[in-house]
Amino acid sequence: MTTLLKQNISKHISLSEKEAEEFSALFRPQTIPKKGYFLKEGDVCKFEGFVNKGLFKVYLIDEKGFEQILSFPREDWWIGDIDSFINQSPSHYFIQAIEYSEILVISKEDKERLYQNIPKVERLFRIMGQKSLIALHRRMSENLRKTADRRYIDFIEKNTRLSQRLTNLQIASYLGISHEFVSKIRRKISLKK
Amino acid sequence: MTTLLKQNISKHISLSEKEAEEFSALFRPQTIPKKGYFLKEGDVCKFEGFVNKGLFKVYLIDEKGFEQILSFPREDWWIGDIDSFINQSPSHYFIQAIEYSEILVISKEDKERLYQNIPKVERLFRIMGQKSLIALHRRMSENLRKTADRRYIDFIEKNTRLSQRLTNLQIASYLGISHEFVSKIRRKISLKK
Numbered sequence: 267m268t269t270l271l272k273q274n275i276s277k278h279i280s281l282s283e284k285e286a287e288e289f290s291a292l293f294r295p296q297t298i299p300k301k302g303y304f305l306k307e308g309d310v311c312k313f314e315g316f317v318n319k320g321l322f323k324v325y326l327i328d329e330k331g332f333e334q335i336l337s338f339p340r341e342d343w344w345i346g347d348i349d350s351f352i353n354q355s356p357s358h359y360f361i362q363a364i365e366y367s368e369i370l371v372i373s374k375e376d377k378e379r380l381y382q383n384i385p386k387v388e389r390l391f392r393i394m395g396q397k398s399l400i401a402l403h404r405r406m407s408e409n410l411r412k413t414a415d416r417r418y419i420d421f422i423e424k425n426t427r428l429s430q431r432l433t434n435l436q437i438a439s440y441l442g443i444s445h446e447f448v449s450k451i452r453r454k455i456s457l458k459k
Numbered sequence: 460m461t462t463l464l465k466q467n468i469s470k471h472i473s474l475s476e477k478e479a480e481e482f483s484a485l486f487r488p489q490t491i492p493k494k495g496y497f498l499k500e501g502d503v504c505k506f507e508g509f510v511n512k513g514l515f516k517v518y519l520i521d522e523k524g525f526e527q528i529l530s531f532p533r534e535d536w537w538i539g540d541i542d543s544f545i546n547q548s549p550s551h552y553f554i555q556a557i558e559y560s561e562i563l564v565i566s567k568e569d570k571e572r573l574y575q576n577i578p579k580v581e582r583l584f585r586i587m588g589q590k591s592l593i594a595l596h597r598r599m600s601e602n603l604r605k606t607a608d609r610r611y612i613d614f615i616e617k618n619t620r621l622s623q624r625l626t627n628l629q630i631a632s633y634l635g636i637s638h639e640f641v642s643k644i645r646r647k648i649s650l651k652k
Binding site: 326334348349352358373381383384386388389391392396398399400402405406413 | 581
């Protein structure tokens, strides 16, 4: 188990040495090169992963053929398509590495084994699920409630370090605005300075 | 505890008689008249509820002042704004009863007590969280991937009974399309018959 995963877990549950060993034995390390895929549309999400290093984009192709980015999982995040993973059904998402990434993956069967053998892991993933749900609700409600200008400014302010790792095109796709509009907002902001 | 809540729980965990008593003692019944609110924007979501009878709409007011419906919680669903409930922060959502409703509510403190006293409840809400996350992902990805016609037809087909309890305006708001567009699709469908 990596230090980051240990810290991630210990925020929510405490495992004995034996449990920690059992926990980490079910994960295996995987590296994904820049632009490599963790998941592609149409495939079944066979693994969930913990991001130890790197950055991903989760996106789907909309009805007009455009890439719509849903999230940017990075260090200390869990990745996967929960619908496809739980129901072992084809995914609608792509999960692609924006940077060279190192993850720890677990299969559905092994995750079930984890719940059976170490019941307090239920708590860990109950809390992780809540966090994902809150993040998705926030993204969705912000896209509906805020103007494009506001969304862009808030994103940059709240995600200073992340936004330096992204292109304008990626930020625009995540915020549901056009690339041209981002350039317009950036000009507006720099004029105000 | 109502029969419906018992069934809801027993799908995922089995409680002893004593545990079931402890569980139900932390919930209290509440009725909400038609058009009454379970939650309003700006308020803190102090309770989560299990819907025993009735139908709600969860919505927010978008930047143009329009109502955007996110879900229609009904019998056998849990309601609440998880972000506001967990973080005890003001909500961006309204949760309003479309029909006279009967719910069982629990406060944040009592839910924490539940996790402490009956650890297997973690499993119940871990699975509930997964379900909510899957539902939200599906709504979001369908709105992006499908044309308005397809979304409308799929919604009616998959939710025959629910759609009979809703107005066209409510369905349109949920699907992110205009009321006029719904009428147009309906005319198109009836012409094909």
